[in-house]
Amino acid sequence: MARFLAFLFVLLAGPAFAQTVVQTDNVRSELVSEVATVKPGEPFWVGLRQTLRPKWHTYWKNPGESGLPTEIAWKLPEGAKADPIVWPAPIRFDIGGVINYGFKDESVLLVRITPPAGLTGPFTLAAEANWLVCEDVCIPEEGKFELVLPSGAATTPAPPATLALFEQARRAVPIASPWPARYGLSKAGDPTLLVEAKGLKPDAISDVYFFPAEWGPVATMAKQSATVTAEGIRIPLKKGDAKAAMPAELAGTLVLTEKTADGSVKQAFDLSAKLDPAFVPAAAASLANAVGAEQLSLLQALAFALLGGLILNLMPCVFPVLAMKAAAFARLAGHERSEMRRDGLAYTAGVLVAFAAMAGVVIAIRSTVGDVSWGFQFQSPVFSLLIAYLFFVVGLNLSGVFEVGSRLAGVGQGLASRGGTTGAFFTGVLAVIVATPCTAPFMAAALGFALSQPAPATVAVLLAMGLGLALPYLALSMTPALQRLMPRPGPWMDRLRQFLAFPMYASAVWMIWVLTQQTGADGVLYALGGMILIAFAIWLLRLGNGASAGTWVRRGLAAGAVLLAFAATLKLDDSPATAASASGGPNAGVSFDGWERFSRARMAEAVAAGKPVFVDFTAAWCITCLVNERVALETPATRKAFEQAGVVKLKGDWTNRDSEITGVLKELGRAGVPLYLFWAPGADRPKILPQVLTESLILSELSSIQQAKR
């Protein structure tokens, strides 16, 4: 009965007093003890167990760039002592780019308590804890706790469930690092941490991150790209914002994931690295301030865009379209001047409208998602397939299988001339579509600028580029003097036109090849099958004429065939290829023979090791890239020179989406490939090489480092 009364008393009095469990809006907190009975003078452990609302987090002892660590203020009887909190290993949170260190779901903060030696009667632990709990918004919360433990001649353990909780909590606490660690400062003052973890299997270690124990010496905001070798772990860091000199010992927690036979295990080690004055790491491989990275004004960007567009006409991607344009021109040769002019203007309008549309898409994507790249549409296999169809149909048209604007559309001959103008307009649109996988010199900088500027500048730069692309033909159509240089019309025109179908077929073949890089061999089946269906549809439509009942049946069938061809796009799934390239799987479109796969970590490692490094960012659909590789990077002379200079050759394949490469391009102010970087040995920043490479250019770069060596 007395016990019942006591229970009732506790029940009634409980809410008025501090308690062991505090429920706040976002956290359930409980003060738990590992012992049921306390022995005077003998230390024991308590834990503040916090269960957080899903998606919310609390903070580690170093909260990172914002946030506050959880604090516990103890009120203990005279002679009792509470040690500092023993923190579990933290995890990293990226909140809109701001890096925080802390805990989600559940955490137990362990504290060792020493009761007074002369303790008699129950031991009362009172604590006031406060913590900041954040999701997107942050809420400071607090709780008052009280735990009363009886004392006795010997400690007795808490119930098994509580003991299990403590055991689990201890596993979450980092262990002391079994490896010695030291750190050095680069000339710029950035620390690099070396953990002499010899004998690690580099392949088995991933997600290495160093959590500095304090705010100040290390910038928590900077990305870390650790390299793991058999010699140990090397983590280049960035110096933090503290004004004080770097500490003699840099303390923190090293977290890594190790692949073992039983699966991946996350491990955490507390370490303290001594400052080693003899260790002066080469400056961290920073992409900032790359030599040759252009900073443009709007005017410069416009000029570069115009020039780039002009040069784009000479790039391999645009050849097929130029072929078409040449055919159109031959057809018009000798016609009235006004007609020529109309044709030129229509083509220019087509180019400009296409560029304006692209600007619209860019702005739309940017305003919804925030980031966009040049040539990105080629990373979609559906786009590749549609372009292949387009090339095929245009080729059929050039071959004379059908005529646009007359029989196919069932429009009268009277509109044929207007059909020519419309044709010129769409040739312009087509030119832009196929031009995108090529980046011409000057364009890269202008595009990088355009994609990062406010909407009006984006539109202006892209339109300037379009104007540049259309300019040669526009000039030709406007200048009678130039026209007089054109040969006289005649039967050769038809032959030329038919001949020009072949570059179009070749382009279609190329697009199908790109498609196979993205989707695998099945892509060929769908693409060629679709082409047969399209050819079949065209044949059906050309059968007979007039509005007989049969015509409608044929039209229906043709529509069905075309729909089926387009349905092939639904079968294309870009995920397998994307997954393959993400996991480092082979992608036959981009040859890695003699090259290593690019990663920031690998680049940083090679640069730190003082080796010359060449980085090639490429894509299977980027013709400029492939041409550069053929004529400048893979010639016997360059290969030999690369080998002699001991160059680490890294290749980044952007055929499919790759956020790491996109990030690098963005940092360098670029929006697309090709991009070539060259790090001279010991350089703290790369040199950006031109978009169009020559063998002699590469050789002279390499010989300059050879000379520097002597």
Add this chain to the structure above:
Amino acid sequence: MSKLNVPRRSLMIGGAALALAPAAAFATSSPDIGKPAPQFSAVDSNGKTWSLADLKGKVVVLETTNHDCPYVGKHYTSNNMQDQQREAAAKGVVWLTVASSAKGEQGHVTAQQANELTRSRNAAPAAVLLDPESKVARAYGATVTPHMYIIDANGILVYKGGIDSIPSSNVADIPKATQYVRVALGQVQAGQQVADSSTRAYGCTLKYPKTST
């Protein structure tokens, strides 16, 4: 047929998905003390445009804010912020409160709301800059609200960090704390080097625009 995932593969979405690549929200380091402060130009709650370039010859204080952040609240309910704004104004210092929360995020304000907050809190900044795209915050690498910066009359960044030295949400800590900004302003006015020129800022994470879904 589970692979029939049509919308994802349409051209635009395809591009958008690519663009989801985690954008580096800003340079990974904040501007250096002793170097020219990053330029900015922003419109205030009364429609006036403020450019750092136009403020040459004046000492400028930047204060990032988010009125719903408890740490901002700590310094406004205690009048600590308002007092320092008035002291600064009396010395001819241009104090700019910068509302950098992105649209749709906590602390985002319209011009009207900003003026209403200034009135109701009896605040006295020279202006409240509206920075809904967090451009000013980004240029300065601000991570929290309040994050404080002082730019001297030559346009050099001389202080960055917290408003004071005790990172807590407890108003009672204010009198015990070193008021870094007040101390630094005094040193700037006296033509001295700022002793504590880079301190740890504390507060709520600055509400940058979301760059991914």
